[in-house]
Amino acid sequence: MSGFRLNLREGLGRAVDHDSKINFTFDGKNYSGRVGDTLASALMANGVSIVARSFKYHRPRGIFSAGSEEPNALVTVHSGARTEPNIRATELELYEGLEAKSQNRWPSVNFDVMAVNQLPGKAFSAGFYYKTFMGPSRPGHKATQFWWFCEQLIRRAAGLGKGASQADPDKYGRMNAFCDVLVVGAGAAGISAAERAASAGAKVILCDESAVAGGALLSSSELLDGALAHDWVADRLAELAENENVTVLTRTTVQSMFDDNTYLAIERLADHVKTPGKHQVRQRAWNIRCKSAVIATGAIERPIVFAGNDRPGVMLADSARRYVVEYGVSPGRAVCVFTNNDTGWLAARDMAKYGVIVEAIVDVRKDVPDAIRAAGEESRAEIFLGAAITATSGLQTLSGAQISEFSETTGEVGRKLKKIGCDCIAVSGGWSPAFHLTSQQGEKPVWDAELQAFLPGEATSSWHVAGAMAGKFGLRHAFRSGEEAAVKALAEAGLGEGESDVPRIEGDEIDYAPAPVFEINTGGKAFVDLQHDVTAEDVRLAHREGLVSVEHLKRYTTLGMATDQGKTSNMSGLAIMAEARGKPIPDVGTTRFRPPYTPTALGAIAGDAYGHLASERLTPMHDWHVAEGANMYANGPWLRPESYNRSGESVEQAYIREAATVRKGVGLVDVSTLGKIDVQGPDAAEFLNRIYSNGFAKLPVGKARYGLMLREDGMLFDDGTTWRLDENRYLMTTTTAGAGQVMEHLEYHRDVVWPDLKVALASVSDEWAGVAVAGPKSRNVLKACVNDCDVSNEGLPFMGVRQATIAGIPVWIARLSFSGEMAYEVYCGAGWGQALWDALMKAGKRFQIVPYGLEALSTLRIEKGHVAGPELNGRTTPLDLGLGGMVSSKKNFVGATLLKRDAFHEESRLQLVAIKSIDGQRIRGGSHLVKGNKDQPGQTEGNTTSTCFSPELNCYISLALLEGGNARHGEKMFATNPVRNMHVAVEVVSPHMVDPDGGRMHG
Amino acid sequence: MKRVAAPHLGTIKMRLTCPFCGERDHQEFTYRGDASATRPPMDNGSIEDHNTYVFDRTNPDGEHRELWNHTSGCRMHMVVTRNTTTHKISNCEPVGPWTKALGGKS
């Protein structure tokens, strides 16, 4: 193909600004185009024929279509963090400074070393991956040795472009919209539907994927109300846009249809400029909820499959016509049209009208209507009826076509008629309605034998189809079906019928039904799926190998599984399969299209919910932590201090210092993030007694108790302390990460399981700030600042809860210990949090109090063998973690019964132990406990859960889950971590490594 | 790792009518399972009965009564009657200590 720009004049090049100039580069070379061009039309105008290499064989490929169905012309645009691969050049609007690169080629699109893939012939045929890599395996691996050798090569050779590895610098927005009638597609049918709906006063959203709405009207040769269709549609759209009830969204692709009339559309606001403006959103995701919808997404022209049909220069006939009419670009110097329906003839006529040389029209049909024959004469092309293109020639690009006799009834190829020199074959195999959206909702399409196409199945919710996508081809049918669909939609929206202003149409009335010919089978390499390099022979091979289901065919050959979801290839693939099976096409069936309709940027899906805009919860003392140099660390939704590093200190040095200070002196830690639930009511005690595995019925007022919550299946769910503040009032604390789930768990049991219990629940996590003061000197600190409450061992015994005042702030003090030291948790209203923290710091000054972070908090509890998140992993029971004593046998509770199952009581279960590093090496989380040395580690017998350096024991330690661990204290093993190349000699010990009898916290 | 709610590209998107708040996107709700599963009473310690309550589900093709919680709204529970084939929702009724007061079944 050697395209070129025609002499632009009135009516030719309707989409482009005739006097403009835009500079862009393709593969580093400078070109120019015009305002209104797509990258594809501009490349064609510059005579660029090869725009890509194919996925598997790396064969040269040219522009195939003029829309979002494009299988070949995928490019990578931008560079650096904005790099975006797989952009369809046929949709990409040209802008000044556009940089585009071709894909799947190395070193260049014109010379590609990987093209040798096609030389071994059958090497990459269908099922290649399956067959080649099924075989003798390496021990422990399923794939063959050969796979390991080939993988790197294939990974590099395959793949469609490369994305950026940096963070996306652009902004994305989200919109929630509601309307009466959503209209998808602003062609003749869509505009007709939108106008009708608007006339009845409906709130209408009209979406179109193109920059300029109008669909087929934009290149139509018909006159509407005496005006060029292109001009008529511009006037009507301007009118619609002025209506305050109508929102017209161009560059907006409705990607997904969901239940209950919900749709997702992606609006591209800044993909037609080099970079989005400051604060400009690049794309916006619209969640549209409508009362009813009209789907008018048109139809996609499909090719006829023939040998050599992937040479650059072979393209869809109506697309070729559109390049001429809309962009004023001729797709070639000599065009040959190959068709099985009237579309090709009109394309020939319209192209010839604007000066394109059409050498031949080849139609598989023996006879055509007179009007069509007249159109052929207008094109001055040589006419071949009952004929087909049976081969193409050319080195890199197309240079000629072999025309032979062909019987549309038997499919047999006869004698050769003529070889014609041409650099473009415009092919039309009929039209396939674009029912992708409705197919997403599970509607089975219905075969229309007349149109040789699948039509959308019946609607099960409030949507109505119109125009070509409903099989209503031609402008007259499109306008009428648009109106009819709108009337139905209006009824569903509870509105009146409205009225229409249908234009007078002058022009062709053609028959869109094609001859039932999908392939010219001559044995040559004929491509069905251009993007995934699936040939007609691959489809037949799949059949020979016994794959009859269309779903299996798809997976075996990867037909229709590329980024275009086979928009131009599925129908031919089905037809070839049907022929091979000797069955009618509808008996072979179709596969379902999946959302999104076209590839969608991940950024548009994330919207604005990322980075600093993602919800992030800060404690009342957050600013103090930051000012004190703490590393803030995400823990659930919260940010918490990891450690307070002094100058020159590493995180490890800091937490070791902090933890050691707590053991010998005193420290304080922000525990405001713990989940807190206020439980009140006359049945609160009974409720808690049913929720927790240990007894809560007899907990006295002024006391706290550590409780375990199980799931109903017997697994540990969450833990925490619950304080009885009053006869009918409790404050429950949960883990930081589990707060939300625990609240849902309680509400479920309160509402659904025991609605007879009188209990009220309120989440108060944000209402309370909490500070834990821990260490042998913690009581001294409290004594120094609390004066209305006796905090002595007698006045505030272990697990006691008291109300008090600190620096004028009303507080609750509970004597609890997570660290194993004497410790207190002090809670106050969140607004007082910082003041309380300051008061405690001030009171602790003469005891050298230090703040400590999550790492030290964790170190202290690991030394003590207290479990937390890594041990409560959803697969452990209380028995596994040595908490069997907290499982009451005197009462029923959530999880009690299923915990009794035998398997939970087997001695071989993973049980909580601790391990100490013997050789001084650090133990990593996620290491496996094995008996063997590094070369022969043997089977895993457990894994590490929480690890740290213990200042108390002066070695690296870890909690671990070990098979039959209770009976294995003293055993020597290895903690192996092949990923980090670590193999540490360890000793299994009791998890209670520090102060096992608890004397320190009770003192 | 932060968890963010994002519009779904390919998953189900339904509208549920909360008896307390009205019609809302299903993303505001949490699915809580088969509404026909009833916990054995407190005096029942049969492993078999609890096993049925926790694990045995029928996976019907058609109408299904299921429990949803309006977690990002009023936090009330409701029984939703949904057709598993078409996702059509035919009924939403409240569940909880207050249902009698609202005229529903307890």
Ligand SMILES: [Zn+2]
């Ligand atoms: Zn609600």
